[in-house]
Amino acid sequence: MAPKLSQSFLLSVLVFFLSSILAATHEDPTRRTMEEFSGYPTVPLHSFLSLSPSSLFVDKESLQRQIDELSTFSDTPAPSVTRVLYSEKDVLARRYIKNLMEQAGLSVREDAVGNIFGRWSGSEPALAAVATGSHIDAIPYSGRYDGVVGVLGAIEAINLLKRSGFQPKKSLEVIMFTSEEPTRFGIGCLGSRLLAGSETLANALKETVDGQNISFFGAAKFAGYNIHEEHLSNVFLKKGSYFAFLELHIEQGPILEEEGVSIGIVTAIAAPASVKVEFEGNGGHAGAVLMPTRNDAGLAAAELALAVEKHVLDSGSVDTVGTVGILELHPGAINSIPSKSHLEIDTRDIDEKRRNSVIEKLHQSAIDIAKNRRVKLSEFKIINQDPPALSEKSIINAMEVAAQHLNLSHKLMISRAYHDSLFMARISPMGMIFIPCYKGFSHKPEEYASIDDIANGVKVLALTLANLSLD
Ligand code: GLV
Ligand code: MN
Numbered sequence: 206m207a208p209k210l211s212q213s214f215l216l217s218v219l220v221f222f223l224s225s226i227l228a229a230t231h232e233d234p235t236r237r238t239m240e241e242f243s244g245y246p247t248v249p250l251h252s253f254l255s256l257s258p259s260s261l262f263v264d265k266e267s268l269q270r271q272i273d274e275l276s277t278f279s280d281t282p283a284p285s286v287t288r289v290l291y292s293e294k295d296v297l298a299r300r301y302i303k304n305l306m307e308q309a310g311l312s313v314r315e316d317a318v319g320n321i322f323g324r325w326s327g328s329e330p331a332l333a334a335v336a337t338g339s340h341i342d343a344i345p346y347s348g349r350y351d352g353v354v355g356v357l358g359a360i361e362a363i364n365l366l367k368r369s370g371f372q373p374k375k376s377l378e379v380i381m382f383t384s385e386e387p388t389r390f391g392i393g394c395l396g397s398r399l400l401a402g403s404e405t406l407a408n409a410l411k412e413t414v415d416g417q418n419i420s421f422f423g424a425a426k427f428a429g430y431n432i433h434e435e436h437l438s439n440v441f442l443k444k445g446s447y448f449a450f451l452e453l454h455i456e457q458g459p460i461l462e463e464e465g466v467s468i469g470i471v472t473a474i475a476a477p478a479s480v481k482v483e484f485e486g487n488g489g490h491a492g493a494v495l496m497p498t499r500n501d502a503g504l505a506a507a508e509l510a511l512a513v514e515k516h517v518l519d520s521g522s523v524d525t526v527g528t529v530g531i532l533e534l535h536p537g538a539i540n541s542i543p544s545k546s547h548l549e550i551d552t553r554d555i556d557e558k559r560r561n562s563v564i565e566k567l568h569q570s571a572i573d574i575a576k577n578r579r580v581k582l583s584e585f586k587i588i589n590q591d592p593p594a595l596s597e598k599s600i601i602n603a604m605e606v607a608a609q610h611l612n613l614s615h616k617l618m619i620s621r622a623y624h625d626s627l628f629m630a631r632i633s634p635m636g637m638i639f640i641p642c643y644k645g646f647s648h649k650p651e652e653y654a655s656i657d658d659i660a661n662g663v664k665v666l667a668l669t670l671a672n673l674s675l676d
């Protein structure tokens with residue numbers, strides 16, 4: 206071990222000097238933007254890694270096979286994947302993950318809502334563990350990599366460390382979060398939000414039903430989780446439960462691929478929000494009710510959808526985005542004027558205030574549209590309005606050192622998608638590793654990441670976990 210340590214130390218010192226020279230000779234504007242957004246300068250870590258790059262072997266064949274096998278637990282045909290919380294396919298996929306964790310020698314536990322934890326006890330198990338993980342639920346007609354890479358990749362990172370003979374000091378833990386996607390109950394990061402102690406969510410879940418009017422508790426029971434209301438707070442974790450939390454994820458954007466960079470190191474996660482809106486009119490016969498007397502809830506929804514686009518564009522920043530991903534009309538018959546409409550609006554920004562101002566303008570628009578169209582605005586409900594999260598400086602540095610050690614090109618970047626890390630950051634220092642994905646495609650069947658890129662991410666993850674475990 207000792208010769209390896211000193212070799213690695215020399216390598217890290219060399220990398221440190223080289224990167225200092227590079228930083229001094231050409232200033233990266235992206236880095237400057239990151240620094241402005243995250244509010245702190247990024248500096249190299251004065252640390253060393255005990256594992257040489259050649260000892261880090263990723264079993265790409267097994268990992269690809271697992272990704273492919275997991276994708277078959279889907280309610281829609283390949284290449285699409287649809288895996289919704291507490292569905293039969295979700296239950297099968299959970300079993301698959303628990304088996305892999307057990308095969309990796311992890312001790313597995315599940316909390317009341319089905320967050321799954323696999324722990325490798327360190328030599329000092331009383332210390333707060335270093336955790337990593339992501340989700341395996343998949344929105345309708347999506348792909349096989351979103352979230353999955355961060356769960357299967359995390360288990361492979363553990364396998365890699367075990368194969369290399371590494372012994373953790375702080376325990377290492379893989380977490381598979383319940384329902385990062387908002388598909389079934391309309392709220393994203395359900396599992397990690399609860400872990401982070403969201404009383405608001407715990408209370409809301411008591412009343413929450415899905416599109417088929419199945420309660421959260423009923424759905425959970427179907428999946429084998431017999432939750433009682435009072436159990437929800439058992440899911441909450443105390444701040445300090447983890448020494449660090451890391452998430453490996455596909456970028457879900459085109460930057461890394463376009464720039465030919467292997468690793469994205471996330472400095473901050475943009476602030477997401479979602480809003481539910483309902484309009485009610487009188488409906489009626491599509492032939493018999495003349496235009497001047499109509500109060501069409503469908504047209505009110507259409508007008509509000511355009512207002513979303515307008516307010517977002519009016520912000521003047523490309524960082525402000527808004528999407529009407531759900532627009533439903535009742536009764537949904539071609540010859541019936543819609544008597545009810547239902548919209549779900551997703552809006553995000555790296556600037557929380559600017560995002561909030563879009564929501565305020567939307568509310569005003571919804572009120573005005575309802576008045577002008579003589580329909581009732583029966584609901585304007587902000588489901589979530591989350592602040593952004595910042596990665597921890599020391600973890601950014603640990604990830605940079607790992608990428609440098611592996612000789613992988615890397616850059617600092619912002620995550621425009623949200624992740625379980627957004628909530629884990631509330632209870633633990635957090636960092637995220639991005640890998641390139643084909644054309645930035647995500648949330649659609651064409652989503653793809655090469656196994657070589659995934660393996661690079663797994664190595665950076667493994668090395669960072671190792672480094673933090675010994676820290
Ligand atoms: C996560 O899936 C997101 O919508 O950003
Ligand atoms: Mn997703």
Ligand code: MN
Pocket residue numbers: 340351352385454624
């Ligand atoms: Mn995801």
